[in-house]
Structures are given as structure tokens and as C-alpha cells.
């Protein structure tokens with residue numbers, strides 16, 4: 001129903017009309033309509049935004065600020081804050097219109113503080129800071145190793161090993177808890193899982209993050225990621241002169257230094273190993289890093305920063321999504337039982353799921369999709385359309401307009417999803433499928449606009465780790481279900497999300513893992 005209203009034609013029409021100024025002809029029988037401009041957009045004043053962020057506590061609830069502003073101004077509005085002048089779009093139709101006009105080399109947002117740090121240290125810019133052809137060059141080196149299904153399948157054995165470590169870790173933590181079942185702060189444990197998993201793929205090295213005596217470097221890395229993401233939001237708002245008085249810039253630089261040092265150390269170690277192999281006349285065996293180092297398409301400095309950035313993309317995202325999935329499964333036994341039935345019928349007797357098996361687990365996939373709809377870890381994304389003028393919703397925008405894609409508001413919209421705050425994986429099953437739930441057959445329940453929930457983004461700039469993330473999450477969740485039934489801790493409070501660059505659990509999630517043996 002909604003999908004039918006979505007017209008891919010507008011951007012094409014827009015592209016043609018732009019050359020003739022801010023006018024658009026809807027069809028041959030209708031007079032040309034004057035397009036509105038940036039100045040015509042509704043939106044809060046500077047002081048209102050400051051009031052919401054600092055007095056009303058939205059600084060850690062930016063996802064809810066999207067919903068509040070959408071309810072006040074409609075699906076498109078302008079907001080100004082610090083150095084930002086944003087056009088916010090918060091409906092699937094308008095998000096689609098922006099993405100379809102993003103140009104050949106889409107650009108998310110300028111990160112002057114990241115760029116400045118890289119300049120300070122003489123490092124390469126990397127995937128997030130580079131633009132245009134340079135970004136494309138790096139991305140085209142990564143895509144074959146991270147987005148081709150055949151390549152991603154090759155990472156399955158090592159991910160199974162890491163999941164084995166996770167299961168042992170859960171056992172250890174249960175055995176230490178007073179009720180022999182509770183694992184405190186599940187997100188922190190899954191963070192170590194995410195870190196170990198992505199390191200095993202990228203550095204071709206096991207770090208041992210899930211061991212009791214995890215290397216100190218690893219723990220320091222985890223703190224540095226947290227510091228860098230938190231400080232990044234602060235540093236970008238502060239004027240340069242404040243750096244000599246306030247501690248934030250110095251701490252931001254220190255956090256990046258830690259991250260870079262560790263990535264460099266791991267890559268150098270692996271490089272020494274590969275060089276020794278080659279010197280012995282043996283073929284260089286390995287996957288991701290060996291490919292990057294031997295392809296000669298990136299400089300050494302680019303390899304350091306690119307691997308680090310891919311790693312940063314791959315830790316918080318999968319771990320938080322898995323944490324929320326377990327949180328809801330623990331609270332909804334109907335969903336958990338159904339998931340367990342699916343996993344145990346496809347893989348009886350705790351057989352290790354293969355990727356073929358995963359393709360038969362539609363409910364498992366629906367659980368992850370629904371988790372990402374309720375908690376899109378990238379709750380708001382950006383498009384800085386620098387090459388083209390853009391028309392969205394009959395507004396004309398000049399080149400260099402910064403758009404904010406309000407994904408959280410879009411995927412929590414009642415017009416798009418019936419009872420949007422409920423966790424209902426059935427929404428994602430096809431209507432006719434035997435596993436769909438007849439009782440949910442509300443009109444529009446199974447039909448969503450294709451841009452209503454796009455947690456990984458869409459198009460050439462979409463998440464480069466999507467396939468790896470899905471593989472990790474599907475394998476980990478199916479194996480956790482084979483071993484445990486999860487329940488909330490007795491008297492556990494409701495956990496609300498908060499924003500810290502990403503959307504994350506606001507308080508620890510403690511769960512009871514009951515053995516299914």
C-alpha cells in the first residue's frame with residue numbers, strides 16, 4: 001500500500017528540471033509549480049534546540065528528538081546546531097528521494113575533527129574521511145572481500161570458533177553467578193565477541209578477548225573506542241580556541257592514538273609473518289589482510305586506517321543488535337519458543353548451522369530484522385550532497401546541502417508499522433508463508449515501504465560489513481538458542497536505548513541463561 005505511493009520517478013524528473021531553475025512540471029496538463037526553498041522549511045530555532053538538548057535531556061536521546069521534531073514539523077524540517085545546518089527527512093518516501101539523488105560517490109558527512117587528527121599524525125584519510133574517487137578506490141578494494149557471498153562464507157569456520165569461545169564464556173559467567181544462571185551485562189560480553197570475531201577476520205589473528213585473562217591491549221582498545229565515539233560528538237561542537245583550556249581535544253587525540261597503535265601493531269605482526277612465509281618460498285596463505293597487503297592497491301598507511309575503520313564499524317553494531325535480540329527473546333517466550341523450534345528442526349542435536357541451514361531459517365532472520373527496526377544502531381545517517389542540486393518533496397536545495405536521514409523516526413512510524421513499539425518478527429515474513437501468523441493479518445502489516453527500515457543503508461555507500469554482520473549474528477543467535485533458554489533477571493528493569501554516536505542500551509542488560517541440556 002505504502003510502497004505504491006513511492007515513486008522512483010521524481011528524482012529523475014527532478015534531475016531534468018534542475019537545469020531550468022527551481023520549477024517542476026508534474027505532468028503535461030499541469031502548470032509548472034514553483035519549488036519551495038530551504039528558507040521555507042519549518043524547524044526549531046537555535047535556542048529551542050539548545051533547550052531540548054541540554055535542558056530537556058535529549059543529548060542522549062537523539063533518536064527520540066527525531067520523533068518529537070517529526071511530530072511538530074512533519075517529515076521534513078530544518079535544524080541548526082553548532083556548525084550544523086541540517087535538512088532532516090523522516091519518512092521512507094523522502095529518505096528514498098535523497099538517496100536516489102546522492103550522486104556517484106555518496107558522502108555522509110564532513111568529519112573535520114577526524115581529518116584534523118589524521119593530518120596531525122600524518123596518516124592516510126581512510127574510508128570515512130576520503131571523498132569522491134579516492135573513497136571509491138578504497139571501497140572497491142574492500143567490496144570483493146567483504147560483500148561477495150563466496151568470500152564471506154570462507155569466514156564461517158573462524159566465526160564458529162569464536163562462537164565456541166562465547167558459549168564457554170557464558171558457561172563460566174553462569175557458574176560464577178549466585179543463581180548459577182545469570183550473565184551480567186550481556187552487551188559487554190557480546191562486545192568482546194564482536195571484537196574477537198571481526199579481528200579474527202580482519203587481522204587473521206585470534207586475540208583471546210573472551211578469555212578470562214584477555215590481553216590488556218584489548219581492554220584498552222575497548223575503552224578507547226568508547227572514548228573516541230563520545231568525545232567525537234563533543235569536539236566537533238567546540239571552537240578551536242577552547243582546546244587549550246578544555247581537555248576534550250587532547251583526550252580525543254589520545255583515544256585515536258591508542259586505536260591506531262593497536263591496529264598498526266597487529267597488522268605489522270601479521271605482515272612479518274606473511275613476509276617470512278614468502279621468504280621461505282611458501283605461498284602467502286590468508287584471507288582479508290593478506291589480500292589487502294598483497295594487492296598493492298592501498299598504501300601501507302591506507303591499510304592501517306582502513307582496517308581500523310572497518311573494525312570500528314564491526315564491533316558495537318553487531319554486539320548491540322545481538323544484545324537487544326536476546327533482551328526481547330527473554331521477555332517474549334512465544335517468539336523465543338518459535339525461534340528455538342525453527343533452529344532445532346533445521347539443525348537437530350545441536351548440529352553446527354551451515355550457511356545452507358541459515359537459508360532455511362526465515363524466522364531467525366525476521367528476529368534480527370525486527371531487532372534492527374526497533375533499535376537501528378545507526379539511528380540517523382547523513383548525506384552531504386555536494387555535487388548536485390536536489391529536489392525533495394518539492395523543495396529545491398542547492399549543492400552542499402547536508403541531509404540528515406532520520407531512520408529511527410521512519411521505522412517507528414505507526415503509518416508504516418502497526419504497533420511500532422512492539423517486537424513482532426512476523427512483520428518480516430511473507431504474507432503467504434506457512435510461518436506467517438494469521439492473527440497479525442492487519443491490512444498493511446506485512447507490507448512496508450522499501451526504505452522504511454534500512455539499517456545497513458542502501459546503495460553504493462551502504463554498509464560494507466552487512467554480509468559479515470548478518471552471518472555473525474545469525475550464527476551466534478542460532479547457536480545460543482541451541483544451548484540456552486534466556487530469561488530476564490528477577491525484577492529486571494526495562495532497558496531503554498540511549499545515543500552515543502550509535503544507539504546502544506542505556507543500562508546493562510542482565511539475563512539468565514538456562515541450559516537446554
Ligand code: HEM
Nearest residue numbers: 310313314317318321378455456457461462463464465469
Ligand atoms: C548490525 C550490524 C551493522 C549495522 C546495522 C551497520 C550499519 C551501517 C550503516 C547504516 C552504515 C552507513 C551506510 C550509509 O551511509 O549508507 C555503515 C557503514 C559502514 N559499516 Fe556497517 N553496520 C553493521 C556492521 C558492520 C560490520 C560487521 C562491519 C565490518 C565488517 C561494518 C563496517 C562498516 C564500514 C567500514 C562502513 C563505512 C562504509 C563506507 O563509508 O563506505 N559494519 N554501517
